[in-house]
Amino acid sequence: MTILHDYWRSSASWRVRIALAVKGIVWESYSHDLTRNEQRDRDYLTLNPQGLVPSWQEADGWTVAQSVAILEYLEERFPTPALLPSAPRARAEVRSLVQTIACDIHPLNNLRVTRYLREHWQADDARVTDWLCHWMREGFIALEERARRQGSTRHLHGESLTLADVCLVPQLYNAKRFGCPLDDFPTLVGIGAYLSSITAFAETRPESHPGAPR
Amino acid sequence: MTILHDYWRSSASWRVRIALAVKGIVWESYSHDLTRNEQRDRDYLTLNPQGLVPSWQEADGWTVAQSVAILEYLEERFPTPALLPSAPRARAEVRSLVQTIACDIHPLNNLRVTRYLREHWQADDARVTDWLCHWMREGFIALEERARRQGSTRHLHGESLTLADVCLVPQLYNAKRFGCPLDDFPTLVGIGAYLSSITAFAETRPESHPGAPR
Known part of the structure; x- marks a missing residue:
């Protein structure tokens, strides 16, 4: 299963959730409570040394951070419906x-x-x-x-x-x-x-x- | 002629200058002195309502702002040598x-x-x-x-x-x-x-x- 490391109120995470919904991609949320600094837990820092949400983690463990990098990746891997014009x-x-x-x-x-x-x-x-x-x-x-x-x-x-x-x-x-x-x-x-x-x-x-x- | 609206000390502008040099693209600099707030001049705000450098302006007047957007554009228009991997x-x-x-x-x-x-x-x-x-x-x-x-x-x-x-x-x-x-x-x-x-x-x-x- 692919996991979005996010937090309910993180607006950068919400960007990714919208793109996933538009493209009909199935995912699970792993929630990190930013008010409790859970995004700085050691296990998460191994995945994302910046200690920020969101991160996108695929079934084999490969993980990428930064909402815009995730959006561009989703666009390349799942091009339809497109969220970037063609020109x-x-x-x-x-x-x-x-x-x-x-x-x-x-x-x-x-x-x-x-x-x-x-x-x-x-x-x-x-x-x-x-x-x-x-x-x-x-x-x-x-x-x-x-x-x-x-x-x-x-x-x-x-x-x-x-x-x-x-x-x-x-x-x-x-x-x-x-x-x-x-x-x-x-x-x-x-x-x-x-x-x-x-x-x-x-x-x-x-x-x-x-x-x-x- | 294509113009890079920039400033000598703007590090976001420097990013674009490096990519242009790598790709061998010919351009001219239009310098906006940030210490004199020249990036907020009315003419420039017409081109870039954010009033920041850099902006990339092509010969027909088309202009785009934001260094990363410019870098991605240059990568698509002038793919060789590549500055993004293929996978x-x-x-x-x-x-x-x-x-x-x-x-x-x-x-x-x-x-x-x-x-x-x-x-x-x-x-x-x-x-x-x-x-x-x-x-x-x-x-x-x-x-x-x-x-x-x-x-x-x-x-x-x-x-x-x-x-x-x-x-x-x-x-x-x-x-x-x-x-x-x-x-x-x-x-x-x-x-x-x-x-x-x-x-x-x-x-x-x-x-x-x-x-x-x-």
Whole structure:
């Protein structure tokens, strides 16, 4: 059986769950409670020396970490339905949107970073929220502009589902979770609302994860 | 003519310059001085609403941002010499190394972030350096472990040059620039020393950039 090492509230893990659902791939969850630092357990560090989720582990033990690397791998191994366009320029545009979220928004908002700010910089909840919302806002300004220009109200790129959409919805979820204002991003919010109605997004949401609190 | 919008000291831009040199692609630099915030000029924001470097602009005006998206695009358009292996698992491993640097080290150390820490959190030079070195160390611990396991002393993945090497050298350059200790990372330092002797790395280094101070 293939295993996704994840955590119910990890938005990077959710990206992978969406792609797996779109492609109809069967998998099992191995949940690592980030609030208890279970992703730093010795056994898991052997699989993933970075000690982060998600990691993708196949039946023979082969494991790869980093959500975007996993998404690209799934795309190559299970190309249908495609989550990347076929034309090189369109593929580059989608990857650019993906990286805007996966590199320039999410890593700044990761639990390990906010923990560091609390422990080493004595940040309180208000300052942490300011931090989170600032970097989301910076990224969303660029994404809103790109989404507005291309004109689709259902997808972040073009008229079909891509990896950019797969990354957008978990990031919007984080924005709502931390109460970051989204008033300036009506295009993104509209796209997010449409995408959230798609089964692959709805059934993989954090609250539906087997590791979520009941 | 194709243009790389970059800045001499931007390590994400350097990644792209290395790949361009490896593949023998002819290009021109359009330099944006980040210390003067030139990457936020209105004309450039039209090309790249995120206001970051690098961006890749082709002769007909088509432009794409995000270094990793540009690297993947160059790989698809100019496949020889390859900077990604051909087997899906090996490709995933290389991309995982790339993302460890491009998502989990570099964005936390970006100039826009250290500026924010100085302006909003009153961070002085010492605290900024602690911050930079902390996130480099976190990432390097994982990279050193992966490099050590695979046994090559010349490349971060396997026995040939990949995008992982292309990302490693600029990150090691940043570590040295900010005085972050590298004693615990002998494998990475060794690989970096070998790679730095390769023409594509040596001739594209920041100090050789036309925009570098003389």
